[in-house]
Amino acid sequence: MEFKDYYGVLGVEPSAGDAEIKTAYRRLARKFHPDVSKEAGAEDKFKAVNEAYEALRDPEKRKAYDQVRAGGYRPGDQVRPPPGGFHRGPGGQPDFDEIFAGGGAGGGFSDFFESVFGRGRGGPGAGPRGAQPGGDTRAKLAVPLESVYGGGSVRISVNGRTLEVRVPKGIKPGQSIRLARQGNGGGDLLLEIEYAAHPHFEVDGRNVIHVLAVAPWEAALGATISVPTLGGPVELKIPADSEAGRKLRLRGRGLPGGAQGADGDQIVELEILAPRAHDDAQRAAYATMRDAFGDDWRRA
Structure with a gap:
């Protein structure tokens, strides 16, 4: 069988901490999710990313993998495990x-x-x-x-x-x-x-957390965006003047509490991303934004 370089799949170093591994997983899972990605081979890449994260997110499993990796294997090397694994x-x-x-x-x-x-x-x-x-x-x-x-x-x-x-x-x-x-x-x-x-949710008790990418103008002007939940997509209103890291709550959209407590909520954390400019018109739009905000926008 072929050795799997799980750190390489996620694009992180073997010394990466849990937070860095989680961030890399989120980014790649969104990129290659079959429901949204148009890239060739996206489904296979999505499966590879999930497998890598499943191996590295748990300290016990990560330790077991690191012990195998210490044998000096490289991506593509054939591995012959001992009988039974x-x-x-x-x-x-x-x-x-x-x-x-x-x-x-x-x-x-x-x-x-x-x-x-x-x-x-x-x-x-x-x-x-x-x-x-x-x-x-x-x-x-x-x-x-x-x-x-x-x-x-x-x-x-x-x-x-x-x-x-x-x-x-x-x-x-x-x-x-x-x-x-x-x-x-x-x-x-x-x-x-x-x-x-x-690929879309993390769990915090009965709550689930979803990181939502929004464009700068959506954060500044406000918008209504379709957001995935475990019960299906819902429309979420993004308030104007929202900043990165702002958390919005969808009540009752978390995990069921059952007889032991109330249902959890879904927490939507905003992540502001600037889309890449693909043509002259889009680059001109960014230039207009630059001129409008000036060089002191960070200080402001």
């Missing part, structure tokens, strides 16, 4: 296993990703860790935020079997779903929930 724990089981629900941002990862991290599927003996004869088998289930928002079912693969898992609306990270008699040795399969990375 790179990182095995006591008894030959993976140090940690993660099952990704199909169809979300976490789906469709490469063989290299599976070999490094495990995904709770494969041939005999490749199931999730923690199994004892007749006891529970434990694994993590990374679910798309859309499934958390609306509930429903997700499809997973475990040891070559396809299972439908019902995801309760508003389920929280750390909670578990039990599948009776679906674990190794005839025991139950206990799935600990975590949220899959999403």
